[in-house]
Amino acid sequence: MTTRVFYLNQQIEGIPNLALGEPSSTFRLATEKLQPLKDGQVLVKALYFSNDPLQFAWINKASNENAGLRRIFPGEPMGALGLAQVVDSKADQYRPGDIVNGSFDWAEYSIVSAQAITGKIPQSSLPLTTALSTTGLTGLTAYFGIKEHVKEGDTVVVSAASGATGLVAVQVAKALGCRVVGITGSDEKCKFVQGLGADGCVNYNDPEFIGKLKQALGEKGTCNVFFDAVGGEILDKVITLMAKNGLVLVVGFISGAKNPAKMAVRNWPIVIASRLTIKGFNMSDYVHRAPEAVVDLTKWSLEGKIRNDPSVLNVVDLSEESKFADIPKAWGLLFDENKKPGKVLTKLADPK
Amino acid sequence: MTTRVFYLNQQIEGIPNLALGEPSSTFRLATEKLQPLKDGQVLVKALYFSNDPLQFAWINKASNENAGLRRIFPGEPMGALGLAQVVDSKADQYRPGDIVNGSFDWAEYSIVSAQAITGKIPQSSLPLTTALSTTGLTGLTAYFGIKEHVKEGDTVVVSAASGATGLVAVQVAKALGCRVVGITGSDEKCKFVQGLGADGCVNYNDPEFIGKLKQALGEKGTCNVFFDAVGGEILDKVITLMAKNGLVLVVGFISGAKNPAKMAVRNWPIVIASRLTIKGFNMSDYVHRAPEAVVDLTKWSLEGKIRNDPSVLNVVDLSEESKFADIPKAWGLLFDENKKPGKVLTKLADPK
Numbered sequence A, B: 001m002t003t004r005v006f007y008l009n010q011q012i013e014g015i016p017n018l019a020l021g022e023p024s025s026t027f028r029l030a031t032e033k034l035q036p037l038k039d040g041q042v043l044v045k046a047l048y049f050s051n052d053p054l055q056f057a058w059i060n061k062a063s064n065e066n067a068g069l070r071r072i073f074p075g076e077p078m079g080a081l082g083l084a085q086v087v088d089s090k091a092d093q094y095r096p097g098d099i100v101n102g103s104f105d106w107a108e109y110s111i112v113s114a115q116a117i118t119g120k121i122p123q124s125s126l127p128l129t130t131a132l133s134t135t136g137l138t139g140l141t142a143y144f145g146i147k148e149h150v151k152e153g154d155t156v157v158v159s160a161a162s163g164a165t166g167l168v169a170v171q172v173a174k175a176l177g178c179r180v181v182g183i184t185g186s187d188e189k190c191k192f193v194q195g196l197g198a199d200g201c202v203n204y205n206d207p208e209f210i211g212k213l214k215q216a217l218g219e220k221g222t223c224n225v226f227f228d229a230v231g232g233e234i235l236d237k238v239i240t241l242m243a244k245n246g247l248v249l250v251v252g253f254i255s256g257a258k259n260p261a262k263m264a265v266r267n268w269p270i271v272i273a274s275r276l277t278i279k280g281f282n283m284s285d286y287v288h289r290a291p292e293a294v295v296d297l298t299k300w301s302l303e304g305k306i307r308n309d310p311s312v313l314n315v316v317d318l319s320e321e322s323k324f325a326d327i328p329k330a331w332g333l334l335f336d337e338n339k340k341p342g343k344v345l346t347k348l349a350d351p352k
Helices: A053-058 A128-132 A137-147 A164-175 A187-195 A209-216 A232-241 A254-258 A268-273 A283-302 A321-335 B054-058 B128-132 B137-147 B164-175 B187-195 B209-216 B232-241 B254-258 B268-273 B283-302 B321-335
Strands: A002-008 A027-033 A041-050 A079-089 A099-105 A109-113 A117-120 A155-158 A179-184 A200-203 A223-228 A242-250 A277-280 A313-317 A343-347 B002-008 B027-033 B041-050 B079-089 B099-105 B109-113 B117-120 B155-158 B179-184 B200-203 B223-228 B242-250 B277-280 B313-317 B343-347
Touching: A002 A109, A002 A321, A041 A099, A041 A128, A041 A321, A053 A079, A053 A321, A079 A128, A099 A109, A099 A128, A128 A343, A137 A164, A137 A223, A137 A283, A155 A164, A164 A179, A164 A187, A164 A223, A164 A283, A164 A343, A179 A187, A179 A209, A187 A200, A200 A209, A209 A232, A223 A232, A232 A242, A232 A254, A232 A268, A242 B268, A268 B242, A268 B277, A277 B268, A313 A321, A321 A343, B002 B109, B002 B321, B041 B099, B041 B128, B041 B321, B054 B079, B079 B128, B099 B109, B099 B128, B128 B343, B137 B164, B137 B223, B137 B283, B155 B164, B164 B179, B164 B187, B164 B223, B164 B283, B164 B343, B179 B187, B179 B209, B187 B200, B200 B209, B209 B232, B223 B232, B232 B242, B232 B254, B232 B268, B313 B321, B321 B343
Parallel strands: A155 A179, A155 A223, A179 A200, A223 A242, A242 A277, A313 A343, B155 B179, B155 B223, B179 B200, B223 B242, B242 B277, B313 B343
Antiparallel strands: A002 A027, A041 A079, A041 A109, A041 A343, A079 A099, A099 A117, A277 B277, B002 B027, B041 B079, B041 B109, B041 B343, B079 B099, B099 B117
């Protein structure tokens, strides 16, 4: 039995090269024979891959060795969080037919140790993909980032509000009783964010961005918490509208992924003057508390406070055999400002 | 009775123009008659002015209105913290001859309300200037910044380590049992910092700055707390050597005072990867706890753990009458990278 699988060809230092077969290609596609299963291993077939900015850090040459993040080196298979179906199993916990989520290779079939599997997806009235969106890495980042740092009545600004993490952050903050204002890169995306229940949304490409944001923040014209997945110029502007002792949660840096020069934060004096706290936030510190998040997020989903329908997903369907090679391009959508709103998922197959 | 006094001519947007008599001059010198004292007022003669980066924020056009910082507008006298001697008093608490510290005008004589006076300087074996250095604004910033955020055994990096705040921060961190590494702009200043007891000091102009800093940090090559008065490029480099969950205390932004473009912090991904907290710190939040700081700092001074001798001061002596007009230039030393180490004080007169 063979499978197609993507390997990391070289670590990235700036923009990844998603084309295949070039000397500077980031990934390399191979076809290879699957080895026989060993004890404790499971053979799975990929159903959906989650596309996450975190993968950028896994393969980034400059990633900090001390930070305890997963790293992938050239010659190793490219990894992703995803949903898969068990084909064969030598691990007691999993049986053929089980649908599981966890850490898999960018491959049609992978052999994984049972430890790489997070768990079986339970039968639920929520769509299967909820496990990769609302209750996946990005949803849980939104949940713990917001839940641990806001209180009822706070005004919360969320950047990249139409993206996978932002769209959940907006809804969690609303569920907790906050005033919520989103930031996105187009009026159309702002409409989407207001459709999620945000009290306001501002397009950062609007020449009157900061004035409109101030207005959207209400009477005080300030916010208490800024949930920021962007960094750089937008952060630089938003901190001028933060209340004294305000908190910036740094959950991403998409503005610098393409162009590191855009990471400049010049309004540093305001950090002192307004006694701001800027805090790097990473969901991996909260993995042990995932069950409580899943309980809340499922409850809010069933109450209609959080949406899990296809409108909050951006699914790239590669289930036709000939399209498998487009996996890197689907992942590259993360860096495309003009992509449609929602969590970016790559579909490989439906469960059987 | 007349006095010379400096007024703010215009708020600053970039570098102050310290020359007098030009259309773009930041300050204006006037000679004027002193009004008769009213009840609750005190007439004081200036002895020493403290020169503080905070004054930059008072007269900066871009200072944030919401931040609760003092602001000085064009046509108002320029202010400073300082030491003065009471000449005449209509306030019960103060008598002629008392030496007091507090908030005064840049003037030979000022009329101040008793509320603007912090208190009388007690008789002590420590030099009078200690009240403007170790137990003044900069010393207390160092004390609370370090004391509230480090524990014994931490590795602490202090930038601008030969400056007024940094030199106290280094000594307080040592007194509390930390490993301390300073950063300055010359090998000579580094010698001064090591003379204060720092375990190491690195010149940021050294082409091997970051490698030498890593080495100075000891076996782990990381620090837990970065006490940063500089911001920008140096901050950007130092965060690459911070331990997971490390804290950056933002106490100043001298790198951007001259050139806002230098405030760029590009290594934002590291804030997430290492879960750093970056926290704006301002002593004014701790004013009510000043007495406990004065007790500790005095005790450590008497034990020889903190130095208050002339070697830690950078006194500009303007006590000759003809030199009074040089007050702005003395203040401008704050922005001179080649100034000698120590707290910058302007001397106007000795007490009588």
